[in-house]
Amino acid sequence: MSQTPSQSGSSKGALRHEWVLLMVVALEWLYFNSVGPRFGTLENSFDILRHSVEIGLLALVMTPIIISGGIDLSLGSLLGLCAVVFGKLWRDGGFSPAAAATCTLALGAVAGGLNASLITWLRLPPLIVTLGTYSLFRGLAEAITHGADTFTNFPDAFLALGQERFLGVPTQAHLFILVAGVMWLLLHRTTLGRTVRAIGFSPEGARHAGLPVGRRLASVYVLAGLIAALAAIIYTARLGQARADAGTGYELFAITAVVLGGTSIFGGIGTLHGTLLGIAAIAILNNGLVHARLPREAAGVLTGALLLLALSGTVIPQLWNARRARRRRHPAPASPSSPP
Amino acid sequence: MKNLLGLALSACLLATGCTKSPPASAGADHEGRITVALLPKSKGNAYFISCKAGAEKAAQALGIDLLFDGPTDTDPAKQNEIVENWITLGVDVIAAACDNREGISTALRKAQDRGIKVITYDADALPDARTFFVNQATPEGIAHALMDEAARLLNREGEFAIILATLTAANQQEWRHHIEARLAEKYPKMTLVAVRPCDDLKDKAQSEATALLSAHPNLRLLMNICSPAVPGAAEAVKQAGKVGQVKVIGLGLPNENRRYVKEGVTDSVILWKTEDLGYLTVEAAVALAKGTLKPGDRTFKSGALGEFEIRGDNILLGEPFVFNRENIDQFDF
Numbered sequence: 001m002s003q004t005p006s007q008s009g010s011s012k013g014a015l016r017h018e019w020v021l022l023m024v025v026a027l028e029w030l031y032f033n034s035v036g037p038r039f040g041t042l043e044n045s046f047d048i049l050r051h052s053v054e055i056g057l058l059a060l061v062m063t064p065i066i067i068s069g070g071i072d073l074s075l076g077s078l079l080g081l082c083a084v085v086f087g088k089l090w091r092d093g094g095f096s097p098a099a100a101a102t103c104t105l106a107l108g109a110v111a112g113g114l115n116a117s118l119i120t121w122l123r124l125p126p127l128i129v130t131l132g133t134y135s136l137f138r139g140l141a142e143a144i145t146h147g148a149d150t151f152t153n154f155p156d157a158f159l160a161l162g163q164e165r166f167l168g169v170p171t172q173a174h175l176f177i178l179v180a181g182v183m184w185l186l187l188h189r190t191t192l193g194r195t196v197r198a199i200g201f202s203p204e205g206a207r208h209a210g211l212p213v214g215r216r217l218a219s220v221y222v223l224a225g226l227i228a229a230l231a232a233i234i235y236t237a238r239l240g241q242a243r244a245d246a247g248t249g250y251e252l253f254a255i256t257a258v259v260l261g262g263t264s265i266f267g268g269i270g271t272l273h274g275t276l277l278g279i280a281a282i283a284i285l286n287n288g289l290v291h292a293r294l295p296r297e298a299a300g301v302l303t304g305a306l307l308l309l310a311l312s313g314t315v316i317p318q319l320w321n322a323r324r325a326r327r328r329r330h331p332a333p334a335s336p337s338s339p340p
Numbered sequence: 341m342k343n344l345l346g347l348a349l350s351a352c353l354l355a356t357g358c359t360k361s362p363p364a365s366a367g368a369d370h371e372g373r374i375t376v377a378l379l380p381k382s383k384g385n386a387y388f389i390s391c392k393a394g395a396e397k398a399a400q401a402l403g404i405d406l407l408f409d410g411p412t413d414t415d416p417a418k419q420n421e422i423v424e425n426w427i428t429l430g431v432d433v434i435a436a437a438c439d440n441r442e443g444i445s446t447a448l449r450k451a452q453d454r455g456i457k458v459i460t461y462d463a464d465a466l467p468d469a470r471t472f473f474v475n476q477a478t479p480e481g482i483a484h485a486l487m488d489e490a491a492r493l494l495n496r497e498g499e500f501a502i503i504l505a506t507l508t509a510a511n512q513q514e515w516r517h518h519i520e521a522r523l524a525e526k527y528p529k530m531t532l533v534a535v536r537p538c539d540d541l542k543d544k545a546q547s548e549a550t551a552l553l554s555a556h557p558n559l560r561l562l563m564n565i566c567s568p569a570v571p572g573a574a575e576a577v578k579q580a581g582k583v584g585q586v587k588v589i590g591l592g593l594p595n596e597n598r599r600y601v602k603e604g605v606t607d608s609v610i611l612w613k614t615e616d617l618g619y620l621t622v623e624a625a626v627a628l629a630k631g632t633l634k635p636g637d638r639t640f641k642s643g644a645l646g647e648f649e650i651r652g653d654n655i656l657l658g659e660p661f662v663f664n665r666e667n668i669d670q671f672d673f
Contacts, residue, residue: 036429044428051421152442163446235417240446245416290425296383296409 017262020313021277024306028284036291044287046170050162050238052283053172054079054247056276057231058254059261060183061224063275064193066258068217069200069267070119070126075228075254077137078111079247082232084141087151087242097158105229111137112225116218134251141244151242162237172234179227184272192216200267257282260307281306373405376625377426378618379419379436380410381463386595387614388437390673391462394618401643402626407431416440423447427454433625436470437462445469457628461621467653471628471635474621475654476612479511482591483518485610485660487527490561493587493607497529498560501552503573503590505540505566515565533559538569545572553580564590570609574600594663594671601668609663614673616645617657624655 033040058075065072082104089100111133118129161171187193195216198206207213231250236242261278263270285306286299378395380388392408399406407426411418419439424447426434434451438444438460448458448469458465461474490500502519504512516535523530533556538545549562549572562573570590574597577586588606590597600606623642627633633640640648640655649656663671 038428038430041428047424047428051424054417150440150442159446163450239417239420239440239443241416241440241443243416243440243443248415249413250415287425290409290422291429293407296422297412 016317017310017313018271018274018277021261021274021281021310024310025277025280025284028281028288032284032288032291036288036293039288039291044291046165046173048283048287049173049176050170051287052279053170053176054231054235054238055250055253055257056176056279056283057179057227057234058224058250059257059275059279060180060272061220061227062251062254062258063183063261063263063270063272064187064196064220065126065224066255066263066265067187067200067267067270068196068220069203070217070221071130071255071265072115072126072221072224073130073251074111074115074133074137075224076247076250076252077134077141078108078225078228079232079235079250080244081111081137081141081144082108082229083236083242083246084144084151084244086233086236088144090154091151097155101233104233105226108225108227108229108232109222110225112222112228113218115225116221119221120214120218138244138248141246145244149243151236152240154236154240159237159240162234162239172238175230175234179230180272180276187272192219196220197268200264200269253282256303256307260310262310373403374433374626374629375405375407375431376433376435376622376629377407377409377429377431378622379422379434380408381419381437381439383408383410383412386673387593388462390614390671391437391618391621394613394615394620395622396618397615398619398622398626398644402623404622404626406622411439416443419444420447423451427451427456431456432629433457433459435459435461435474435621435625436465438465439463441465457625459621459625459628461617471653472624472633472650473654474617474624474657475651476617476657477660478656479514480518481656481658482610482660483515484522485662486515486563486565486589486591487519487522489589489608489610489662490563491527491530493589494530494560496527499531499533499556499558500561500563501534501536501556501559502532503536503538503545503548503552503562503564503566503569505569506537507535512565519563519565538566538572540566540568542568542572542575545569546576549573549576550580553577553582553586559586561587561589564588564592566590567592567596570597570606571600574605578603578605593673594668595673597663598668601663601665604665607664609668610660611663612657613661613671620645620648620655620657 038044062072062075085107086100086104089095089103090097095103115129115133118124119126164171166174195206195211198211199213199217203213232246235246257278258275259265260281261274263274282303285302289296289299376399378392380391382388395406395408409422416439420443423434423444427450434448434456436444436448445466448465452458458470459472459474460470462476464473502516504516506512520532523532534552536548536552538548545564545568552559553576564570564573570588570592574588577583577588583605589608589610591611592609593611594609597606597609601609620642624633624640627640635653637650640650642648648658
């Protein structure tokens, strides 16, 4: 076994966790398919996909952030701000949807850059920084719309991004798959991914090892801002409207998906495929409850239960192994009464 | 470990499944039975729970399946997702109270494209996204009910003041306009001495009412046209010791005003019967699915509630209802 942190920490524990989660997803699918006659249809699968793209995108970019030992609470608010700015540029600024989208993506990256610079230059804790920008971004969105303005009547060509299909699948699914692919490569096949993991294990250690900690951290927060802007554009196209309350609470759903996917909230451990499974587990649960004609409120309870079960499911065997190992190292003579 | 977890999850899912789902209604494809899906603005709101009670009565009377689901949080995308799930589920009619007029219309149009009938109630969508809107009250209807009730209480003479939410809100302006028109037309001996905004806040309404009471000693009635103002004004009148001398009426929910109505501070609370709104909505939805209600109809005949006027594509619930000391205990919302 090599001693790189990415290997020793994740390979055994996290791998097992992902198999457990895959089984959970499969079980959910089988159960809902048996009680809801239309649950298993292709159309419904596309619904699930369509409804989970925005939160899914946030979860994808949240993964490297949490692996680095950080967090970004501002992503849902940034989604709202970007949606509003996109609408404003298009309706009042006379921009074409494409031009407005480009500016919105730039804004997302700049907003991510604001988080990044506060975290890396001033060395403020990510929790505090993004708690601040969480209010700041939402507040700006409300200020731009005076809390009441709604942007709507977008052209059909733009709405197709959120509501139509391209090559047989929902248009936005292409973007999601593309981002997921890129993020997987970044996290699992590049030095950026390895550095982020090393920072998550020990930021000081990473610094002493000569890794460009600030630069690497900054890049994951900028990337998160950029993708939050993309999510905002897709959200606007899906609903056909942009309002200041877009994406309220999405950051918590994204964090839930990431943690459910096996990423350690303390950093260092986690995989992107785990996050994808986490997204799937939550999305299928939310959709399936409707098909099973169960109350939607159960989704919250079951997501929470799922999260706690999945986490303890991964931790308990580790504790068990650790205890057994300790017993093997200190056999009976240490204590006069040997355990049965 | 895997097995244990899987077992626990399936047990969890099965447990909720067994207790909550009625065994016979697993799918939307009931032979011949119509499924109506009723969407409230928010699921926990007492107003919509009361609509639901009426809707359930109608569903039972008509022998149809009723689905009731709505957002429990503030995510504006939730209503759309619920409608899209219902489209996949294959319901026959969707009846929606729209939180986001433009946003939800996207999903409702999609439902119509798939052959699902759509009507709205309480809050309308864009006209091309639904066939009918069950309109609970026209602005004239509300304004006339308020003005006539005030005139009845004051024997058609004396000073009164209006407390409203804001001077700029569209619905408030419209109601005020119709109230003033009715006043000019029918009640020459009554005088509107002041119109004050309370920003939709109960405590601001209370201080505005207190100020009005001392500034206008001949004031005989406070008319409150936003719901927080009714209990706010009642509290002010009570604390000023002017119960009976200055009457309080307004637009609001019975539960918020029950105490003051029973104490005799507030004389009447005006609103529509929310249960009837739910009942009529489901009846109209079923009639639309069966083809007995078509665009262009002038009236709609309800099985239990009588006949309703259809103005354009609005089915009118009719005159607002006056809740007072005698009848308020029959209502809980």
